[in-house]
Amino acid sequence: MVLINGIETHSVPATDRALHYGDGLFETVAIAGGVPRRWERHLTRLADGCARLGIPQPDAALLHAEALRVCRGAERAVLKVIVTRGSGGGGCRPPAAPTPTRILALHAWPDYPACYASEGVRVRRCSTPLGCNPRLAGVKHLNRLEQVLARAEWSDADVPEGLMSDLHGHVIEGTMSNLFLVRDGTVVTPDLSECGVAGIVRGLVLERCAALGIATAVAQVGTRDLEAAEELFLTNSLIGIWPVRELDGRAYRPGPVSLRLARALASGEDSGAAA
Amino acid sequence: MVLINGIETHSVPATDRALHYGDGLFETVAIAGGVPRRWERHLTRLADGCARLGIPQPDAALLHAEALRVCRGAERAVLKVIVTRGSGGGGCRPPAAPTPTRILALHAWPDYPACYASEGVRVRRCSTPLGCNPRLAGVKHLNRLEQVLARAEWSDADVPEGLMSDLHGHVIEGTMSNLFLVRDGTVVTPDLSECGVAGIVRGLVLERCAALGIATAVAQVGTRDLEAAEELFLTNSLIGIWPVRELDGRAYRPGPVSLRLARALASGEDSGAAA
Numbered sequence: 001m002v003l004i005n006g007i008e009t010h011s012v013p014a015t016d017r018a019l020h021y022g023d024g025l026f027e028t029v030a031i032a033g034g035v036p037r038r039w040e041r042h043l044t045r046l047a048d049g050c051a052r053l054g055i056p057q058p059d060a061a062l063l064h065a066e067a068l069r070v071c072r073g074a075e076r077a078v079l080k081v082i083v084t085r086g087s088g089g090g091g092c093r094p095p096a097a098p099t100p101t102r103i104l105a106l107h108a109w110p111d112y113p114a115c116y117a118s119e120g121v122r123v124r125r126c127s128t129p130l131g132c133n134p135r136l137a138g139v140k141h142l143n144r145l146e147q148v149l150a151r152a153e154w155s156d157a158d159v160p161e162g163l164m165s166d167l168h169g170h171v172i173e174g175t176m177s178n179l180f181l182v183r184d185g186t187v188v189t190p191d192l193s194e195c196g197v198a199g200i201v202r203g204l205v206l207e208r209c210a211a212l213g214i215a216t217a218v219a220q221v222g223t224r225d226l227e228a229a230e231e232l233f234l235t236n237s238l239i240g241i242w243p244v245r246e247l248d249g250r251a252y253r254p255g256p257v258s259l260r261l262a263r264a265l266a267s268g269e270d271s272g273a274a275a
Numbered sequence: 276m277v278l279i280n281g282i283e284t285h286s287v288p289a290t291d292r293a294l295h296y297g298d299g300l301f302e303t304v305a306i307a308g309g310v311p312r313r314w315e316r317h318l319t320r321l322a323d324g325c326a327r328l329g330i331p332q333p334d335a336a337l338l339h340a341e342a343l344r345v346c347r348g349a350e351r352a353v354l355k356v357i358v359t360r361g362s363g364g365g366g367c368r369p370p371a372a373p374t375p376t377r378i379l380a381l382h383a384w385p386d387y388p389a390c391y392a393s394e395g396v397r398v399r400r401c402s403t404p405l406g407c408n409p410r411l412a413g414v415k416h417l418n419r420l421e422q423v424l425a426r427a428e429w430s431d432a433d434v435p436e437g438l439m440s441d442l443h444g445h446v447i448e449g450t451m452s453n454l455f456l457v458r459d460g461t462v463v464t465p466d467l468s469e470c471g472v473a474g475i476v477r478g479l480v481l482e483r484c485a486a487l488g489i490a491t492a493v494a495q496v497g498t499r500d501l502e503a504a505e506e507l508f509l510t511n512s513l514i515g516i517w518p519v520r521e522l523d524g525r526a527y528r529p530g531p532v533s534l535r536l537a538r539a540l541a542s543g544e545d546s547g548a549a550a
Contacts, residue, residue, distance in 0.1 A: 002289050011286035012294060014277050014378060019287060019357070021419035022297030053420070054427055082294070085423075090385075091451055092419055093426040103289060110365075131406030131470070132442060136420060143418035144296035144367055145328070145411060148360075151368040152329055167407060176366055195406070 001070050002105040006062075015087035016101055022142035023094070024084030024101075025049040029067070030237050031077040031106070036067050038237065041200045046083060049139045054094065055085050058102050070104045078107040078238060082142070110238060116160065117262065120245030120254040121234070123174070126150035126162040130172050132194040140197050151175045161234055163247070166195055171221045174234055177242070178202035179221070182231035182257040186215040201235040201265070208264045214257065231255035233262075240265055276345050277380040281337075290362035291376055297417035298369070299359030299376070300324040304342070305512050306352040306381070311342050313512065316475045321358060324414045329369065330360050333377050345379045353382040353513060357417070385513060391435065392537065395520030395529040396509070398449070401425035401437040405447050407469035415472050426450045436509055438522070441470055446496045449509055452517070453477035454496070457506035457532040461490040476510035476540070483539045489532065506530035508537075515540055 002010050017023035027042040036042070043060055050057040063081070071079055082103040088095035128150035136143070150164050161174040172190050173179050178199040181188045187209050192198055209216045226232065232244035232252050241262040243254030277285050292298035302317040311317070318335055325332040338356070346354055357378040363370035403425040411418070425439050436449040447465050448454050453474040456463045462484050467473055484491045501507065507519035507527050516537040518529030 004289065010289055012289050012291075014279065014285055014287050014380060016287075016294070017423075018294045019291070019359075019378075020301070020417065021423050022417055023420060023423050026295070053424070084294075091426070092422040093450075094423055096430075103294075105289060128410050129408055131408035131411070133404055133406035133421065134442075135403050135424060136406070141420055142295065142297055143420045145298060145416055145418045146408065147367040148292075148296050148298050148369055149328070149410060151366070155371075167409075175368075 002103065003066050003070050004103050005101060006066060012101065012103065013087055016084055017086060017089065017094075018082065018084035018101070018142055021092055022144070023053075024055070024082055024142045025053065025140055026083075026142060027081040027140065028237055029079040029081060031071045031074050031079050034068075034071050034074055036071055036079055038200055038204075039064065039067065041203070042081070042237075045140065045198070045200060046081070049141065050083065052136075052139050053085070053141065055083065055100055056098060058083055058100060063102065066102065066104050070106050074106060076109045078109060080105050080107060084142070112160065112239065116242050117240065118254070120243035120252065121161060122159045122246040123232075123234070123244050124154055124159050124162045124248055126153050126164050126175065128153060128164065130164050130166045130195040132166050134194055137195050138192050138198040147175045161242070169222060171223070171226060172196045177234040177236040177239065180205060180233050180235065181221060181225060181229040182233075182255060183225070183229050185257075186217055187257060187261070188217045188219055188221065188225070190221045191218050199235055200237050201240060204265060205235055205241070205261055208261055208268060212260070212264060231258045233258040277378065278341050278345050279378050280376060281341060287376065287378065288362055291359055292361060292364065292369075293357065293359035293376070293417055296367055297419070298328075299330065299357055299417045300328065300415055301358075301417060302356040302415065303512055304354040304356060306346045306349050306354050309343075309346050309349055311346055311354055313475055313479075314339065314342065316478070317356070317512075320415065320473070320475060321356070324416065325358065327411075327414050328360070328416065330358065330375055331373060333358055333375060338377065341377065341379050345381050349381060351384045353384060355380050355382060359417070387435065387514065391517050392515065393529070395518035395527065396436060397434045397521040398507075398509070398519050399429055399434050399437045399523055401428050401439050401450065403428060403439065405439050405441045405470045407441050409469055412470050413467050413473040422450045436517075444497060446498070446501060447471045452509040452511040452514065455480065455508050455510065456496060456500060456504040457508075457530060458500070458504050460532075461492055462532060462536070463492045463494055463496065463500070465496045466493050474510055475512050476515060479540060480510055480516070480536055483536055483543060487535070487539060489536075506533045508533040
């Protein structure tokens with residue numbers, strides 16, 4: 001089902017600014033038992049993104065009602081929520097009083113092998129760079145050509161993710177996930193002040209670490225840091241935590257910190273959703 | 276009129292990748308007497324962009340026929356052509372064999388005051404930076420949030436354009452135009468190997484300079500270069516050439532080189548269209 005501004009339809013006006021400029025935001029929400037998981041966190045990030053881009057924030061109760069309507073009866077699925085600046089304006093100039101478009105669409109749950117979470121995944125490094133722009137960094141906006149080109153670099157079905165770096169060689173994130181390293185007992189994730197998407201589960205992992213007394217650092221990460229890491233893992237709202245077992249031929253093991261955090265994340269869902 | 280894949284409609288499938296990722300390209304074409312101007316040049320740039328993004332190139336004859344159909348009877352108008360990667364794929368991963376979407380829409384000719392071309396325009400500098408990415412530089416793609424945010428910085432109706440710089444402070448282009456400087460008889464335009472859009476008229480101006488024996492340079496441009504310039508002008512497919520008469524309070528005059536190039540551009544349209 002696709003719900004656009006509350007109406008069941010499968011099409012969007014050709015004037016919508018998302019189509020012309022990528023002028024909008026999105027959230028990818030896990031659905032379990034007909035209910036969106038971590039809804040409050042997704043809503044908070046969406047509101048932050050609206051503020052960053054100057055898009056009026058959709059009414060929270062309305063969006064929640066629409067999400068529940070789309071997800072009704074879906075045992076295990078994905079809800080994609082897109083909020084655009086709507087139509088109008090003069091060229092790229094936004095309209096003074098935008099009427100945002102809400103697009104809620106239900107998608108099948110991705111059939112990742114169960115061993116990805118337990119045994120880890122093979123990962124590669126992409127050559128498509130991420131451009132830096134503090135004005136957009138962290139925001140889950142609709143300008144995603146860099147990720148599209150990076151994901152087009154490989155087709156090996158056994159490699160579900162690739163890592164992207166900025167033009168300075170700092171490793172930032174995966175094409176669809178955030179990256180974590182474990183070294184000397186500290187959990188490190190790349191700094192996202194110049195580029196990248198601030199993932200919901202990235203934030204949850206940092207919180208879980210604090211609750212568990214695990215040291216964390218948000219830092220610049222380079223190739224040597226990847227090589228020196230004892231553990232690597234990836235996060236997003238659908239996969240939770242995937243340990244990395246291989247990066248371009250270099251072996252890693254799904255280590256104790258990754259697995260401990262995966263357990264903490266799974267057991268703490270409710271508090272996370274309520275936060 | 277809006278023509279999507281040859282069909283008159285006003286909506287696009289909600290699955291189109293332009294909506295989700297800005298995964299596509301566009302051209303803004305001036306229409307005069309029902310005919311798209313500089314069509315071959317637009318088509319060439321579109322084909323280059325398709326090659327850069329890995330999108331199959333639309334059939335040239337089909338696209339031309341559709342353009343003529345949309346523009347029929349339009350004395351003075353704007354044709355916007357969008358080519359997207361279509362629907363499908365797994366997340367940001369493109370489909371192996373994409374079926375592109377062609378969107379052709381007719382818009383009213385913008386009612387810019389005639390004095391903009393003869394007396395010049397007031398221009399400002401924007402604070403929203405352009406991110407650098409050689410992988411996308413020059414391409415007229417649909418990821419345009421930077422331009423949207425830059426254009427939202429001001430609402431003075433008497434300031435039709437703002438200049439954008441990259442994070443290193445290099446001045447690159449306007450939100451909807453390319454930039455030229457004239458200094459010591461040389462026509463300079465910013466290098467676009469890291470960011471920016473390679474405009475059709477930008478290319479034409481460089482060609483006209485060569486034909487007229489005017490020296491040109493494609494170079495990094497900084498604030499001091501703007502200050503030291505004898506003339507500044509802006510170009511795009513709709514405005515042609517606009518001299519700059521003021522940049523953030525600093526006065527410029529629509530100088531002889533700008534006006535000579537504007538005349539050369541106007542008189543050489545046919546050869547430009549056939550090139």
